[in-house]
Amino acid sequence: MxxxxxxxxxxxxxxxxxxxxxxxxxxxxxxxSKQDLHCSICNKPITDIEQIRAIFPYHSALIxxxxxxxxIACRNKLLAESNI
Amino acid sequence: xRLIIFPFFELPSQEVFxxxxxxxxxxxxxxxxxxxxxxxxxxxxxxxxxRKINPKIKQACDTYQQYILPEYVTTKPKIEIxxxxxxxxxxxxxxxIFIPKGQEELIWDTLIAYLPINCSLKRVRVLFDQSLRExxxxxxSYQLGMKLGKDEIAVVFRDSxxxxxxxxxxxxxxxxxxxxxxxxxxxxxxIRFKRTGGNITTSDVDExxxxxxxxxxxxxxVVRIGKQNPTSYSEEILKSGRxxxxxxxxxxxxxxxxxxxxxxxxxxxxxSPDELEFPNPEIxxxxxxxxxxxxxPFMRIWLKSKETTNGKP
Numbered sequence: 302m303x304x305x306x307x308x309x310x311x312x313x314x315x316x317x318x319x320x321x322x323x324x325x326x327x328x329x330x331x332x333x334s335k336q337d338l339h340c341s342i343c344n345k346p347i348t349d350i351e352q353i354r355a356i357f358p359y360h361s362a363l364i365x366x367x368x369x370x371x372x373i374a375c376r377n378k379l380l381a382e383s384n385i
Numbered sequence: 386x387r388l389i390i391f392p393f394f395e396l397p398s399q400e401v402f403x404x405x406x407x408x409x410x411x412x413x414x415x416x417x418x419x420x421x422x423x424x425x426x427x428x429x430x431x432x433x434x435x436r437k438i439n440p441k442i443k444q445a446c447d448t449y450q451q452y453i454l455p456e457y458v459t460t461k462p463k464i465e466i467x468x469x470x471x472x473x474x475x476x477x478x479x480x481x482i483f484i485p486k487g488q489e490e491l492i493w494d495t496l497i498a499y500l501p502i503n504c505s506l507k508r509v510r511v512l513f514d515q516s517l518r519e520x521x522x523x524x525x526s527y528q529l530g531m532k533l534g535k536d537e538i539a540v541v542f543r544d545s546x547x548x549x550x551x552x553x554x555x556x557x558x559x560x561x562x563x564x565x566x567x568x569x570x571x572x573x574x575x576i577r578f579k580r581t582g583g584n585i586t587t588s589d590v591d592e593x594x595x596x597x598x599x600x601x602x603x604x605x606x607v608v609r610i611g612k613q614n615p616t617s618y619s620e621e622i623l624k625s626g627r628x629x630x631x632x633x634x635x636x637x638x639x640x641x642x643x644x645x646x647x648x649x650x651x652x653x654x655x656x657s658p659d660e661l662e663f664p665n666p667e668i669x670x671x672x673x674x675x676x677x678x679x680x681x682p683f684m685r686i687w688l689k690s691k692e693t694t695n696g697k698p
Contacts, residue, residue: 311460311461311462311463312462312463312478312479312480312503313462313463313464313465313474313476313478313479314462314463314464314465314478314479314480314481314482314499314503315464315465315466315467315473315474315478315480315481315482316438316464316465316466316467316481316482316483316484316492317466317467317468317473317481317482317483317484318434318483318484318485318486319483319484319485320470322470323467323470323473323481323483324483326470326473327473327481330473330477331477350483351483351485353483354482354483354491354495355480355481355482355483355495356480356481356483357479357480357481358477358478358480358481359477359479359480367491369494369498369538369541370541370545372494372495372498373498373523373541373542373545376498376499376502376522377519379502380502380510380515380518380519380522381515
């Protein structure tokens with residue numbers, strides 16, 4: 302175990318069903334538009350809310366669709382924003 | 386038939402029961418069941434959702450901590466299953482994950498992608514350049530996916546990484562499979578992080594990333610020296626014929642020196658500090674956390690077999 306890692310804080314992840322009111326609440330908190338939803342990675346329009354896999358409000362506020370490649374790219378963007 | 390129990394109380398006749406009371410009982414039971422269905426359906430459904438998701442989260446966290454990156458899982462994400470909009474947290478979380486009803490298996494790819502970055506290496510990761518950093522976490526996700534038996538998800542991480550930065554992924558793969566990730570690379574990262582006081586410059590990143598790529602190029606296995614007879618270690622290493630990095634902590638350092646001497650007698654030689662760009666042997670302090678909290682001196686000795694042509698960095 303390395304010494305400097307011990308001060309790390311845990312991050313909070315919310316898991317929910319993709320229901321309209323929950324997605325709207327998540328978007329509201331981040332100040333993101335509820336209209337014209339699209340994946341931040343592949344730009345695919347999200348017409349069915351079940352296609353939303355994740356919302357990362359941290360820093361650049363990413364919306365990620367259900368494509369695993371987009372999940373990986375989203376993770377890489379978060380990694381690039383360093384100390385998450 | 387009339388059944389008299391008390392003088393003032395009589396059970397109704399069969400005719401009255403069949404004609405009036407029985408329909409009323411049926412109506413009441415139907416109303417109760419309808420109420421449970423309408424008002425409790427959502428609660429039951431949400432309870433069922435949590436019941437399906439929670440074991441998967443636990444399994445993924447435990448597997449990562451126990452098998453993929455032991456000693457370096459420094460925190461666990463606080464994962465909350467939110468059933469009602471009103472229970473959404475007031476503060477902004479790291480992320481929201483949405484799993485459609487009946488498709489709870491979809492949680493696996495998200496856990497495999499995000500657990501490694503949320504559980505481990507939060508500070509020292511900044512020492513790796515972007516390509517190495519992504520390769521490192523792709524590899525950890527791949528390993529986690531395979532260990533969880535989710536091979537089809539795991540290979541997406543590997544293939545995606547190979548397509549993007551093949552050399553660095555292969556470097557991290559070699560480092561991981563030779564056991565050099567935790568014993569050398571991350572240890573070195575923590576030392577450098579401490580030395581810089583957390584103020585990592587681009588020069589630090591360039592220099593450390595170059596070192597990581599060099600460590601990957603050195604075809605050596607890590608052997609932890611414990612309480613066994615030193616001869617048993619040296620015999621095993623000689624049998625493998627590979628270059629070796631001896632790692633010992635505390636009282637086992639003396640054993641490592643014995644193994645080194647035996648190997649040198651049999652044709653091994655020390656890597657020069659010029660080849661490695663750091664001292665050989667390396668001596669430092671290993672810090673334990675948790676139940677074993679404390680400090681112990683450690684020593685790493687890099688040895689190359691003269692017979693191995695790829696012993697040069």
